[in-house]
Amino acid sequence: MSVSQSVNAAARKLPAWPLYPILLFPGFWLFWTVLQNPGPNPVEALEHGLGEYALKLLVLGLLVTPLRDLGGLNLIKYRRAIGLMAFFYVCAHLLVYLVLDNQFWWDALIKDITKRPYIIVGVLAFLILIPLAVTSNNLSIRKLGPKRWRQIHYGAYLAVILGAAHFVMLKKTWQTEPLVYLAIAVILVAYRIPKLIR
Amino acid sequence: MGRFKTALKYSDITPKADFLNRRQLMTGAAGMTLAGGLVTPAAAALNAAKSEWSTTEEPTSYEDVTSYNNFYEFGTGKGDPAQYAHALTTDPWSVEIGGLVNNPGNYALEDILKDMTLEERIYRFRCVEAWSMVVPWVGFQLSDLIAKADPQGNAKYVAFETLMRPEEMHGQKNGSFPWPYVEGLRLDEAMHPLTLMATGLYDEPLPNQNGAPLRLVVPWKYGFKSIKSIVKITLTEKEPPATWNLINAREYGFYSNVNPNVSHPRWSQASHRVIGSGLFASKEPTEMFNGYGDAVASLYDGMDLSKFY
Numbered sequence: 001m002s003v004s005q006s007v008n009a010a011a012r013k014l015p016a017w018p019l020y021p022i023l024l025f026p027g028f029w030l031f032w033t034v035l036q037n038p039g040p041n042p043v044e045a046l047e048h049g050l051g052e053y054a055l056k057l058l059v060l061g062l063l064v065t066p067l068r069d070l071g072g073l074n075l076i077k078y079r080r081a082i083g084l085m086a087f088f089y090v091c092a093h094l095l096v097y098l099v100l101d102n103q104f105w106w107d108a109l110i111k112d113i114t115k116r117p118y119i120i121v122g123v124l125a126f127l128i129l130i131p132l133a134v135t136s137n138n139l140s141i142r143k144l145g146p147k148r149w150r151q152i153h154y155g156a157y158l159a160v161i162l163g164a165a166h167f168v169m170l171k172k173t174w175q176t177e178p179l180v181y182l183a184i185a186v187i188l189v190a191y192r193i194p195k196l197i198r
Numbered sequence: 199m200g201r202f203k204t205a206l207k208y209s210d211i212t213p214k215a216d217f218l219n220r221r222q223l224m225t226g227a228a229g230m231t232l233a234g235g236l237v238t239p240a241a242a243a244l245n246a247a248k249s250e251w252s253t254t255e256e257p258t259s260y261e262d263v264t265s266y267n268n269f270y271e272f273g274t275g276k277g278d279p280a281q282y283a284h285a286l287t288t289d290p291w292s293v294e295i296g297g298l299v300n301n302p303g304n305y306a307l308e309d310i311l312k313d314m315t316l317e318e319r320i321y322r323f324r325c326v327e328a329w330s331m332v333v334p335w336v337g338f339q340l341s342d343l344i345a346k347a348d349p350q351g352n353a354k355y356v357a358f359e360t361l362m363r364p365e366e367m368h369g370q371k372n373g374s375f376p377w378p379y380v381e382g383l384r385l386d387e388a389m390h391p392l393t394l395m396a397t398g399l400y401d402e403p404l405p406n407q408n409g410a411p412l413r414l415v416v417p418w419k420y421g422f423k424s425i426k427s428i429v430k431i432t433l434t435e436k437e438p439p440a441t442w443n444l445i446n447a448r449e450y451g452f453y454s455n456v457n458p459n460v461s462h463p464r465w466s467q468a469s470h471r472v473i474g475s476g477l478f479a480s481k482e483p484t485e486m487f488n489g490y491g492d493a494v495a496s497l498y499d500g501m502d503l504s505k506f507y
Contacts, residue, residue, distance in 0.1 A: 038477055039262075040261075040474055041266060041473055042476060042477040043471060043477060044329075046477070103480040103481075115461075116466075173270075
């Protein structure tokens with residue numbers, strides 16, 4: 001039995017629901033660590049850490065299809081949990097920005113959201129993800145029909161690119177780590193383009 | 199050997215009030231040095247004299263000051279300098295002083311320090327990334343060193359250069375950054391009594407990650423102006439290049455005075471996060487010239503600071 005066959009066999013037996021607590025754990029662990037040992041800049045550590053988890057999960061969610069096409073792995077039943085947890089981390093990241101970093105200082109926040117390109121890009125990614133999260137359930141698929149539902153969820157392609165761009169733009173120089181995320185995001189989206197054009 | 203005496207030229211513009219204040223201070227410092235024993239920079243405790251230029255604000259913890267740094271020579275992460283800077287050899291160290299001076303030369307650091315008075319200067323430090331610390335530096339006034347070099351009449355700027363040694367500073371192997379790091383000040387800024395050449399912090403020699411063995415500290419400017427691990431000081435007639443300005447002139451001006459009214463194009467400079475203040479502390483409003491306006495605002499009289507940012 002090949003690796004992909006054994007993974008698929010295991011996946012048939014393993015339910016998706018444990019993925020929610022499993023993917024929640026790194027976020028709680030980060031929050032706990034920052035509470036225990038704040039270090040020089042705990043707000044930044046939490047804000048950046050949660051943002052990076054969000055980006056990792058967005059990338060992971062977009063890996064499901066290429067893994068099936070190219071590696072014969074069928075992980076589709078886990079994709080909803082990955083996507084919803086990505087959205088959870090985006091919300092947590094945004095909440096830390098609003099509550100801990102800026103303490104609802106609306107004057108500054110409004111200036112940030114209207115004037116700072118990397119904030120605008122991040123907020124756009126968040127807004128795009130809202131309808132995706134809201135329709136990540138069986139009822140929505142049934143109501144919308146698979147075609148309409150899939151069109152809404154193409155938003156993930158734009159969101160992952162904007163998310164990675166947001167990371168690239170907040171650094172003072174072109175840095176390797178955010179550029180690697182952006183490159184991966186672009187490759188994963190580019191992989192879909194031939195299918196979308198057809 | 200007594201203090202070097204020279205006829206100052208451009209540097210005479212130090213305000214008279216500051217000059218008088220400085221004399222009082224030196225008298226006090228001499229007394230304290232006698233009381234505290236000889237100042238020996240190599241010793242663990244530097245026994246630096248207190249200074250009237252110090253803020254009364256609570257200093258940031260030693261741990262935070264020495265573990266949260268921007269020093270791209272050792273990597274772009276805040277923790278990279280503390281992790282990798284131990285590789286740097288800081289002894290022997292010499293500084294090449296040249297350009298428009300009457301006493302050019304390649305000076306051993308210990309020879310420079312022989313003639314300098316070390317003081318403790320507790321300064322606010324504001325990074326361009328909108329965070330701040332309070333650091334108890336130990337150092338001498340740059341004005342004393344420049345006076346010793348004896349600037350010529352046409353000298354108007356001071357250029358600084360960081361060590362270039364990729365085998366010890368692994369970040370310098372990153373070819374996308376224009377190494378070595380360079381910075382510059384106008385001569386009157388360099389001669390200002392607040393402008394410090396630091397050799398220590400918390401009464402100890404500078405840790406490598408903070409720019410050992412000799413760095414600039416200009417507390418009313420964004421932190422990147424305070425160039426670290428200096429090996430070259432050159433007096434020039436024209437405005438010298440500054441690394442971040444070369445990388446992105448729109449985002450980092452030559453002056454880079456702390457200014458809450460001029461945003462970085464990508465983020466606001468109106469407030470900053472205080473390092474070590476914890477998870478639930480709010481940001482603090484940033485003050486013009488980082489709160490040193492009374493002492494330095496007159497340096498920029500008549501200048502449009504939104505243009506000369």
